[in-house]
Amino acid sequence: MNTTQIRAALPRELLASVVVFLVALPLCMGIAIASGMPPAKGLITGIIGGIVVGFLAGSPLQVSGPAAGLAVLVFELVRQHGMAMLGPILLLAGLLQLLAGRFRLGCWFRVTAPAVVYGMLAGIGVLIVLSQVHVMFDAAPLPSGVDNLLGFPTTLASALPQESNAWQAGALGLGTIALMWGWERFKPQRLRFVPGALLGVATMTALSIWLALPVNRVQVPADLSEAIDWLRPDDLLALADPTLLVAALALAFIASAETLLSAAAVDRMHNGQRSDFDRELSAQGVGNMLCGVLGALPMTGVIVRSSANVQAGAQTRYSAILHGLWLLAFVVALSSVLQQIPVASLAGVLVYTGVKLVDLKALRGLGRYGRMPMLTYAATALAIIFTDLLTGVLLGFALTLLKLAFKAARLKINLVTLDKPGHMELRLSGAATFLKVPALTQALDSVPAGTTLHVPLGNLSYIDHSVLELLEDWGRASRANGSRLRVEQRGLKRRIEGRLRRAVQV
Template sequence: MFDSHTEETSMNLETLKSTLPRDAMASVVVFLVALPLCMGVAIASGMPPAKGLITGIIGGLVVGWLAGAPLQVSGPAAGLAVLVFELVRQHGIAMLGPILLLAGLIQLLAGRLRLGCWFRVTAPAVVYGMLAGIGILIILSQLHVMLDASPQASGLTNLQAFPAALLDALPFGEGSGWSAGLLGLLTIGTMWLWDKRKPARLRFLPGALLGVSLATLVSLVFSMDVHRVEVPANLGDAIDWVQPADLLRLLTEPSLLIAALTLAFIASAETLLSAAAVDRMHQGPRADFDRELTSQGIGNMLCGLLGALPMTGVIVRSSANVQAGAVTRLSAVLHGLWLLAFVLLLTAVLQSIPVASLAGVLVYTGVKLVDLKALRGLGRYGRMPMFVYAATALAIVCTDLLTGVMIGFALTLAKLAWRASRLKISLVYDEDGRTAELRMVGSATFLKVPELSRVLATVRPGTQLHVPLDHLNYIDHACMELLDEWSAASAANGSELVLEPRAVKRRLEGRLRTTVGIGGATA
């Protein structure tokens, strides 16, 4: 299915011997990062933690082996948690598998049709705004989970319900969520402190694992009565095979088809943006975006068949992989193997983890998704990108993910349309009044035909009118036809039109006498 690449799956023994130690060490680091995130993302998505672990295992063993970005690690992503939560709430857990199966098929076809580059044609302001909106929604929902309470259906309702949930969780309230909240805060504090103060020799240890481990230990020592992770003793019990009746329903309900398209687009965009970022972190083989998209499609189809969570390429695990010294795709594959072994052999350990601690990991992750540095970076290109960022994020929080992204796209297109319609027109005569220059700067489209027509109407009879085109970004047929019509109509009064498609040096400086400006200052 895949073409030959610089680094192929059939590695010779010498290469394997030289890279295995570094890849094995990196795989352990990635495994430690992925373990709490797989379960935390599942909980944030309204799904059992085992579903996230299944996705992480497939992301390593299958997608890691087929990936077009060798050092990228795939698994359940916080960026999809909000979308999955909404899909599960609207259509039920049973329909997530068919939706994901179709979304994976769309990704597979897109990769085989070499459409990978087009999934990356997304304005950065929309992408960063989408991630910020998702981050805010994750924070608002997981604050409830940190208190051993159930999150609400939307961001605004989560925000409105939080004061009551907090009061109920206090020691003098009706609930006992205060102890769960303390474990969540302990996890967040540990992650923050480790990010700021971690020793260089121990930088490979992930803060999420340390935070969850510490919170679990404290909860066991003090016998805290908090909600803990529910993982079946047999991983096979967490598999929900897609049912033919659900597939039939998928093909007959337009809303489900739209959900699959939305999931495919967002997952693909996040994957390929992550792959591009990973490419900047190392000097090894560059990512093949079409192959990466194809492998993601295969992975998501498998996840759909098994009723697991959707996957993307994820930047947190991928950056940990690169920083830990990974050389080949074997690191991603091994991390999936470690996940599988841990789930099969140490289920009791997973069952002792407080849910509030995993919620703390997601709250910390959500804060990082609201990237203010990205917002400041967009400010270098003017206020409009910053406005698109803020509007996209706010719309996602107030409505839903798809609506927010569409609003971001609409604002971006409106900005392009506004810029495309800008045209400065000025008519400049030389000293003797017999020669003039029609200067146009910007884009000459049909929208500017009325203004251009008004300027042409002021040209004096007997004028030789020069029209340089070198300052135009674009001129359409409507404007060219208007110039041709003016030339034909003005020939009778001695006027002449001279088009200058290349930059022609005009020596009118110092002899300019009269200027008629329309649509802005003279060019």
């Protein structure tokens, strides 16, 4: 893009960047709180995601920043290993993403079955809701989803007495949710660019100030540099711990999968430049490495901010870059405004976001492909809720592989007598793998002596060497009793034609 084109596009990109900034501001802080981190950490990640990743990105209209999809994983990592260990984990995860992009592995991260991804997001959404309903009442979330569910009646009971301040915080959180829901359904077309999260948080903040409500408010340092925890060289020695290496791998994989699925979704929203997934993956790696060095939250490409960017008319990466500059300017110049925001209102934003992550339309869509994808979705989500994120994702992958193995084992075997005397046909349909060797052996053993057996392979989707060897052995062993084997090779790949030719000759 030349200088003239940049000048022509700048007003449109400026407007789009303001819209994205307004969407990103409450989400950056809310996701940080849901992750068990100070709100300023989320703002740092949003700034890096806008300015640095926006400049390097392979998906020009995608916006990067803290993601609700990683909040549960980060919360667990901080709880188990402490906030100081998040930096080394994130540095290694970012390095893995950078290397994956350089080695052009971006397309492989998109191989993840949709049922696993949707189930992962649904499980994360439920966990976010279960934890943030406590924060809505100015209470601390508990370590697990089950604990949060069982502990909610206690939190609610403590908020009921009139002398408690918790019910006031809860009212602000519920008010934020109500405003976001109402705005999404009834917003005027002329004001569609105004994000519901900003409207809800701004309204509840103004109401809490006007009524002087004694609720917990966001703690943001006046100087953003105070929120930076530089990575120390000694911290890198902790990566010798295998559990931290596994955590880095899990973080890299989940962040990459979420980023590239979001990039693919953004591509479907516009007709402009398509995403370069390898470049996008490398850019995310650089961004996460910087976040690790500064002690901030991990980032991904995020669909909510990206869709707001497209809908606001952005056509270049300058909108994402400018939104990062707006975040930086707001935090530097108006940190006192952020300090007036009730924590309960941001929790309301996260509860609403968590509910939206449980996409029932996606579940119904999976139903078109059979029961197994729906089972994978439900099993992944439930495992995440009742165990942990990594276990849930691994279970989802295991079920996907089980489905593939089941498909690979499906083979219809029919032994048919032909009209010509002494001729039979072994009809095979499906995948002829070693799993079906016993059934094939039984069918071949039932062929009468002196029979010419025809084996057409046109209906096979796959045939492996074990089945080929079985046919060869039968043809060779049956020659003594006058039987003949005729294998029809049409439609097969060259690399197995020679093997079958030998089978025919015996």
